[in-house]
Amino acid sequence: MSEQKNKANRTAIKLLSVACGMFVFGFALVPLYDVICDVTGLNGKTSGKTSGAAYLQGQAIQEQLVRDQEEPGFDDDRQVTIQFLASNNASMPWEFRPASRTLKVQPGKLNMTTFYARNIASMTITAQAVPSVTPSRAARYLHKTECFCFEQQRLASGESLDMPLRFIIDRDLPEDITTITLSYTLYDITQPVNDELAAYQGYKF
């Protein structure tokens, strides 16, 4: 009879581990979601510099450049419009705008533009630019080789900066996409950065 009790306990322990497993799975959804977004462009996220998919992006850019040399003039007359948007999150007091609203670019060619930012607040502010692309399926065809969104930007009061963006539009961009909109939103991350700094210094000294 106590065998039956053991059996019941074994079932209970198995079920409990399933529950714990699902708790972990909940957290695993976070990186999983990021990977899916990076690969498929779901949600129009473009890859950050540090993400795993940045490596894939690097590969894609390499291939693109190699192909450019091997078969120059490929699809030469195709033009894609890329449109830039710049906006601030609610409590972000910077002046922030693209140097040009739109560019006509050729897929497979390296392009460059800048965004202008000026800190009009009375204190130093650290900002993070968050990129987003629409239509979202175009995100995976936009390869950035250099972007101010790869790093945090720190401007003292009154300071201004022209922030560079270099990118290639993939030649494999679906034919029906003729306009890509790339938006950047600036977030004020001064507080978290200062907290981190303080924690680091506290640890060191």
Add this chain to the structure above:
Amino acid sequence: MSAVIEVHHHDDHHHGPAKGLMRWVFTTNHKDIGTLYLWLSLSMFLLGGCFALVIRAELFQPGLQIIEPEFFNQMITLHGLVMVFGAVMPAFVGLANWLVPMMIGAPDMALPRMNNYSFWILPFAFAMLASTLLMDGGAPNFGWTFYAPLSTDQGPPSTTFFIFAVHLMGISSIMGSINIIVTILNLRAPGMTLMQMPLFVWTWLITAFLLIAVMPVLAGVVTMMLMDIHFGTAFFNAGGGGDPVLFQHVFWFFGHPEVYIMILPAFGVVSAIIPTFARKRLFGYPSMVYATASIAFLSFIVWAHHMFTVGIPIAGELYFMYATMLIAIPTGVKVFNWIATMWQGAMTFETPMLFAIAFVILFTIGGFSGLMLAIVPADFQYHDTYFVVAHFHYVLVPGSVFSIMAAVYYWLPKWTGNMYDETLGKTHFWLSFIGINVLFFPQHFVGLAGMPRRIPDYALQFADYNMMSSVGAFLFGFSQLLFVFIVIKCIKGGKKATDRVWEGAHGLEWTIPSPAPYHTFSTPPRLDRQEAHG
């Protein structure tokens, strides 16, 4: 068989219940715990109902008359949370506690001490949730779906207490579910195969698996919120590299199965009641089991149909649309089976049967609007309007809540030994039935006409139907006081119930005396063909 239980509570074995309050605090008896769950559920139903009446009172006329928008948002949040986690879920767990051991011929739940813990966590969880109303900054005000960043960046200080309350509810549900699964898998009467279990036991077995799979995900998502609020992480904050839409994906990965957690046991209840009063065996028992299992499976792969407007690429939209439409198939099978069970039966219409029939009709109406909502282009017009409010209230109120009431009327004579007052029961049914339709049917129209949900005030063209809706709400709300009266009256006394109670009832729970003795099936029963299902 009884040895499993004996180890846990040998002290009160072969005795009646202990005397006084301590009986309820320390009880490990499945019937006591079932009773506790049901009373908690009833009180939460009334509390959540009060919140709903505040909402409907404010919406009686255009303009702000009674409460401020800020408090309105607190009311919709608490109404949703209390009804989902406090009224519907504990009611089904209470029914499972009372009925599962009696239906499968077990002496008690497999893990009685854990059973006690899983109940007693809940009053603390809900006390904590309700106390947020008194806190500085008020109660949570971001809707029961607590979308980030509204809940993370702008939630009131009480959000932390809300998170802990959700954690406690989750722990309670997980422990309860483990207990139910272990009981069903290990303590069935000798000779009872899985395919001979009553459908209520089947639906609960599947529901319990759903709970174990998704309640930890809910715990995960509120933990991420907690970390975002207090520990500087940025799961849901785009500025720190997170994504507010990720919140919705994780939430609805929990949330959609949660919807079925609230309806599958209801299917089980109705599948017990209709055959009894049709005096005919349930039609298509195996297909009922398979349909339930397929609905549970599908619930994991359709979550993003709650998020069609967040800007998912077309391939995603199409996939979730098709997958969602598939749910109509097993659900349809269930409805058809119930009708086929009624067909050529010899029906009588006692209160449980009335609630069960109303369930089938009104749940099907909710199913129809659900099918309409699955169509993505049309959903762009329906999403976040009162059409959605009407839809999910049709599946949850005349769906889940009616099935719970049907179950209470159906098994109350077995629990108390007394028949409830049939005339009062029928009065309660008709008041509820009329009230609920006057309350929710017009909401389809205002939704289609363009009234968004979760607004404290509305444009003038919605005035007539909102007024109608509010009248229905008060009719339905106050009718439930009659329900409380009927239940208490039945506990106090009434015509003595026979052991079988209902002429057409089958199953092991009807072979024991009424009221059910404190300990049943201490020696496992012999399952004869007459009482077996399937």
Add this chain to the structure above:
Amino acid sequence: MNTAKQCKWLFALPLLVFVSVASADWSALNMREGVTEISRQVYGLHMIMLGVCVVIGIFVFGTMIVSMLMHRKSLGVVPATFHDSTAIEIGWTLAPIVILVILAVPATTTLNAMYDASDSDIDIEVRGLQWKWQYTYLNDDPAKEISFISSLLTPEEEIYNRAPKREHYLLDVDNELVIPINKRVRFLITSADVIHAWWVPDFAVKKDAIPGFIHEAWTVVEQTGIYRGNCAELCGKDHGFMPIVVRAVEEAEYNDWVVEKQAEAASVFEIVGKQWSEEELMAEGEKVYSQTCAVCHQPNGQGLPPAFPALAGQGLSIGPLDAHVDVVLNGKPGSAMQAFSSQLNAAQLAAVITYERNSWGNKGESIQPKKIHEMIGGQ
């Protein structure tokens, strides 16, 4: 006998509901057909779905009702004993599959049309803010871009029932979005704070506005007129009070409107540059305050503590001017206080700061638009 009577009631009830519904003004209570090709397709889908549901409903509920009437114990019926039939069960599993496949076809077609990514004639950035909308008409020449905030016009008196509610109660804004008909307009939708949703039922356009993300929707309006909608995602206290009003006009009228708006933007230079009198600042300030600040800080300056602090007789408005200006211009991180330097022009900012420092018993200095203009480094 008793139950029979009650059951008759059961059948009468849907009829009653039906009669009451049929006699009501049905057109105002169904989905709107709208004024675009897409919205008509969506309406068609909706009606097909509704029709299919009604037909299935009549069949299913009809069977139930017949069963309830005929198969009752009181009629002396002996219950049948059948409890399965493989053929029937396969039948009613397959039939819904066929219906669903038929429904999926037009739904997929319409969805494909909605996701069409052709070039647009006009691009408008739609930005949700608590609790108003900011519209920016994108243009390659930054000087020609039009940008304005659109917020609720319904006065508090009507909301709190102190004045009779007028026709477009809660659906009226100070600045309408103006678009030309028969042109493809693309909306680039985003948010500055929490999630909102931009919805105009007549266009069948509804898209969530998500902070940090951009999504697009498009429309081609076929009839001139004024079309009204609401925010469709809970976004905090005044979620119910951020309507959307779109005025669709002939192309010529649109072009005139654009020229007028561009001239207006240019004249801001002049307005900002001049010296303002105390009275002018107070008058303009009151207007801006009631439109922009009063929802949170209340018309009487008492606020709604703790989330929205009072301004009357305490806090920033009686403290040092610099700190006050700083918060109004740059917002307060971690609170609902936004950075208004990107929403209001220098004159409006100066006026509202002056107003806050000199109302409800507050007595303080004023500030000139020119000063603010220098601070925000306007162009």
